[in-house]
Amino acid sequence: MRLSQLLVGETGIVKEFTDLEMSVKLMEMGCLPGETVTVSRIAPLGDPIAIHVSGYQLSLRKREASTIIMQ
Amino acid sequence: MNTDIKVALVGNPNTGKSTLFNALTGLNQKIGNFPGVTVDKKTGVCDLPDGRRAQVIDLPGTYSLYPKSRDESIVFSVLADKSNPLRPDLAVVILDASNLKRNLLLYTQVADLKIPVIVALNMMDLAKKADITIDVNAFAQKLGVPVVPISARRIEGIDKLKEAITHANKIALQEDTIDVEAIAPQLVAQISKEINVDNPYYALQLAHQHETINFITAAESDRIEELEHEFSFHSQKAQASETIARYNFINDLLYDTVTKKETAHDQTISNKIDKILTHKTFGFVIFFAILIFIFQSIFAWSAYPMKLIADSFVWIQSSLHRVLPAGPLTNLLVDGVIAGLSGVMVFIPQITILFGFISILEDTGYMSRVTFMMDRIMRKVGLNGKSVVPLIGGFACAVPSIMSTRNIENWKDRMITIMVTPLITCSARLPVYTLLIALVVPNRNIWWIFNLQGLALTGMYLFSMVSAVTVAFVMKYLLKARERGYFIMELPVYRMPRWKNVGYSMYDRAKAFVLQAGKVIIAVSVILWVLASYGPGGRFDRIEQKYKQPQYAQHLNPDELHRAMASEKLENSYAGVLGHVIEPVIKPLGFDWKIGIALITSFAAREVFVGTMATIYSVNGDAEKMESVQQKMHAAKNPQTGEPVFTVAVAFSLMMFYAFAMQCASTVAVVYRETKNWRWPASQFAYMTVLAYLASLITYHLLK
Numbered sequence: 158m159r160l161s162q163l164l165v166g167e168t169g170i171v172k173e174f175t176d177l178e179m180s181v182k183l184m185e186m187g188c189l190p191g192e193t194v195t196v197s198r199i200a201p202l203g204d205p206i207a208i209h210v211s212g213y214q215l216s217l218r219k220r221e222a223s224t225i226i227m228q
Numbered sequence: 229m230n231t232d233i234k235v236a237l238v239g240n241p242n243t244g245k246s247t248l249f250n251a252l253t254g255l256n257q258k259i260g261n262f263p264g265v266t267v268d269k270k271t272g273v274c275d276l277p278d279g280r281r282a283q284v285i286d287l288p289g290t291y292s293l294y295p296k297s298r299d300e301s302i303v304f305s306v307l308a309d310k311s312n313p314l315r316p317d318l319a320v321v322i323l324d325a326s327n328l329k330r331n332l333l334l335y336t337q338v339a340d341l342k343i344p345v346i347v348a349l350n351m352m353d354l355a356k357k358a359d360i361t362i363d364v365n366a367f368a369q370k371l372g373v374p375v376v377p378i379s380a381r382r383i384e385g386i387d388k389l390k391e392a393i394t395h396a397n398k399i400a401l402q403e404d405t406i407d408v409e410a411i412a413p414q415l416v417a418q419i420s421k422e423i424n425v426d427n428p429y430y431a432l433q434l435a436h437q438h439e440t441i442n443f444i445t446a447a448e449s450d451r452i453e454e455l456e457h458e459f460s461f462h463s464q465k466a467q468a469s470e471t472i473a474r475y476n477f478i479n480d481l482l483y484d485t486v487t488k489k490e491t492a493h494d495q496t497i498s499n500k501i502d503k504i505l506t507h508k509t510f511g512f513v514i515f516f517a518i519l520i521f522i523f524q525s526i527f528a529w530s531a532y533p534m535k536l537i538a539d540s541f542v543w544i545q546s547s548l549h550r551v552l553p554a555g556p557l558t559n560l561l562v563d564g565v566i567a568g569l570s571g572v573m574v575f576i577p578q579i580t581i582l583f584g585f586i587s588i589l590e591d592t593g594y595m596s597r598v599t600f601m602m603d604r605i606m607r608k609v610g611l612n613g614k615s616v617v618p619l620i621g622g623f624a625c626a627v628p629s630i631m632s633t634r635n636i637e638n639w640k641d642r643m644i645t646i647m648v649t650p651l652i653t654c655s656a657r658l659p660v661y662t663l664l665i666a667l668v669v670p671n672r673n674i675w676w677i678f679n680l681q682g683l684a685l686t687g688m689y690l691f692s693m694v695s696a697v698t699v700a701f702v703m704k705y706l707l708k709a710r711e712r713g714y715f716i717m718e719l720p721v722y723r724m725p726r727w728k729n730v731g732y733s734m735y736d737r738a739k740a741f742v743l744q745a746g747k748v749i750i751a752v753s754v755i756l757w758v759l760a761s762y763g764p765g766g767r768f769d770r771i772e773q774k775y776k777q778p779q780y781a782q783h784l785n786p787d788e789l790h791r792a793m794a795s796e797k798l799e800n801s802y803a804g805v806l807g808h809v810i811e812p813v814i815k816p817l818g819f820d821w822k823i824g825i826a827l828i829t830s831f832a833a834r835e836v837f838v839g840t841m842a843t844i845y846s847v848n849g850d851a852e853k854m855e856s857v858q859q860k861m862h863a864a865k866n867p868q869t870g871e872p873v874f875t876v877a878v879a880f881s882l883m884m885f886y887a888f889a890m891q892c893a894s895t896v897a898v899v900y901r902e903t904k905n906w907r908w909p910a911s912q913f914a915y916m917t918v919l920a921y922l923a924s925l926i927t928y929h930l931l932k
Binding site: 177178179180181182183184185186187189190197198200201202203204205207211212213214215216217218221 | 291292294296326327328329330333464465467468471472475498499502503506507508509511512596600601603604605613712714715716717718719720721
């Protein structure tokens with residue numbers, strides 16, 4: 158299961174990343190293994206998405222969300 | 229300015245760093261550049277309770293010391309480089325108390341550089357509202373640094389912070405956050421030894437950033453590279469394990485010192501606002517409504533101050549002409565320098581209003597939502613959600629818009645945005661379009677409500693958007709990406725705009741515009757003045773002799789005589805000669821040498837067109853009298869064929885030329901300033917000129 162497959166309102170826990178470069182950027186922003194992530198909304202045109210993580214709202218593209226594997 | 233201690237403000241974006249900076253320094257601020265790079269450097273002076281004075285430097289907001297943009301890379305070099313004159317004696321790390329976890333990452337990195345640190349816990353009021361309780365004493369004890377709770381927006385706790393700065397230690401006493409050496413033990417030890425670094429985290433950062441920083445020698449950089457191979461150091465893997473270690477430290481810290489009542493995220497006000505503002509349909513409707521409001525305001529609110537500025541310059545010019553002795557020096561000063569200056573000053577109202585709006589949209593958090601909504605469309609054409617802001621701003625003026633592209637981290641996206649922004653119909657094209665449309669498009673309505681002239685103008689605006697998007701789309705394939713594009717962006721909580729910050733930002737931008745673009749535009753105006761005021765050989769003398777002859781002096785009144793002479797002088801000036809020289813080139817576009825002069829002078833600034841037309845068709849000097857220029861242009865006949873010069877084909881061909889051509893010295897200057905390489909403004913100038921020529925050529929032949 159990848160983060161990009163979660164629907165709005167669904168919650169999951171980050172397990173690992175498939176892309177090292179992207180993972181470094183995501184982890185810096187507080188999205189790292191063990192964190193609980195909730196999908197808060199999807200942009201009107203279907204991409205990017207907004208997630209709630211580490212106490213704030215982060216937006217990322219679906220392609221980037223698909224590098225995050227959930228537990 | 230003499231100061232006793234240097235203090236740097238460090239923090240994430242959206243933590244109220246600028247508000248704190250303003251609260252500490254008041255109007256005592258100075259904006260400059262960091263040496264060698266065009267990143268705005270904001271410094272100010274803060275009076276401390278014990279009578280000493282602190283120099284406060286506001287470093288660009290960043291999430292970590294690993295830079296993602298040019299602005300962010302400054303933070304590490306200022307904090308780490310011992311020879312940097314700006315290196316602070318003390319770093320004040322500002323943390324958003326309502327969002328401590330992510331904010332603390334940067335703190336742990338700065339702390340590990342072993343600079344003396346004070347923590348300012350900002351937004352304590354918001355944290356309280358969100359039911360977050362922070363045990364400040366325990367927090368301070370765990371970190372080993374003074375922690376001052378403040379609310380920068382309400383100016384609470386600022387005195388306590390000043391107190392803490394006064395009593396700050398000269399040496400770093402903070403606890404270690406992570407075991408830095410464990411990440412790359414041999415490499416850190418070897419770099420520390422060979423490059424003579426006394427701090428392991430600094431050594432580790434050198435290993436990561438040695439290729440991009442400019443404060444180590446090439447030999448040192450090469451040696452670090454060798455060492456990295458020797459100890460098989462992988463930058464991204466090392467960064468990943470460092471980040472995980474740091475968040476482990478942070479989680480432990482927060483577990484012991486912070487309690488938070490779990491409130492469901494979608495209950496927050498911010499989330500409710502988001503539901504409306506990023507709604508599938510309302511989201512775009514509201515966005516376009518806001519855009520229309522901004523345009524209307526830029527035009528409506530700036531009309532009066534712009535007229536005031538223009539009028540005062542006319543007054544200054546005519547007064548100076550009266551007071552100063554007549555002669556070429558006076559003319560150069562009044563008609564060259566001051567006329568050029570007025571060309572710059574007249575844009576100040578539009579620039580301040582535009583930046584006022586942009587800063588409100590950014591301050592409230594709405595701009596990141598626009599970016600969020602538009603990213604998908606913009607990506608299709610090779611741009612980025614963040615390109616929306618400069619493109620919208622382009623309707624007012626390309627100069628501040630190009631300055632605002634700095635928020636775009638991706639190099640390729642930013643370059644494409646810079647390259648296409650000047651295609652958007654800016655306010656300087658407006659007088660040109662209105663003049664030409666009024667000349668050839670009948671002023672009547674079709675389908676009851678649509679005015680033909682209004683439709684033509686709207687068409688030009690829409691056309692500019694289409695052309696910008698098309699060119700961006702082409703450039704997407706021409707430019708090679710330097711790095712992978714990504715879009716990982718914080719959507720900050722909605723907040724009320726901080727009006728003081730809005731005011732400061734308007735002031736800053738206007739000042740930067742006048743100083744930077746002003747120099748170039750004045751220089752170009754002086755050159756143009758010389759070209760239009762002097763002619764080769766003794767041509768001007770012969771013209772003056774000619775008009776002294778009785779057949780002219782008797783048949784013409786002094787005004788007419790003056791105008792006829794000015795007109796003939798212009799034709800024989802260097803500018804006029806140039807007009808004749810380029811006539812064969814522009815003839816296929818339907819232009820004669822007179823329009824040629826206007827095209828040349830317009831390369832300083834587009835709106836010069838009206839003034840030049842006024843001079844060429846020798847209307848009584850006053851460029852504001854559009855009707856009289858229009859009548860003269862309407863009456864202008866081709867001397868050979870007797871046909872009118874300004875036909876529908878010529879007028880539209882001219883408009884197409886103005887739509888595409890890079891006729892704006894200020895934009896060229898600002899593109900150079902932002903890209904630091906003449907190749908960019910040069911290739912932009914070239915492609916726009918080629919497009920302008922082709923578009924004019926096609927238009928003229930289609931309509932002829």
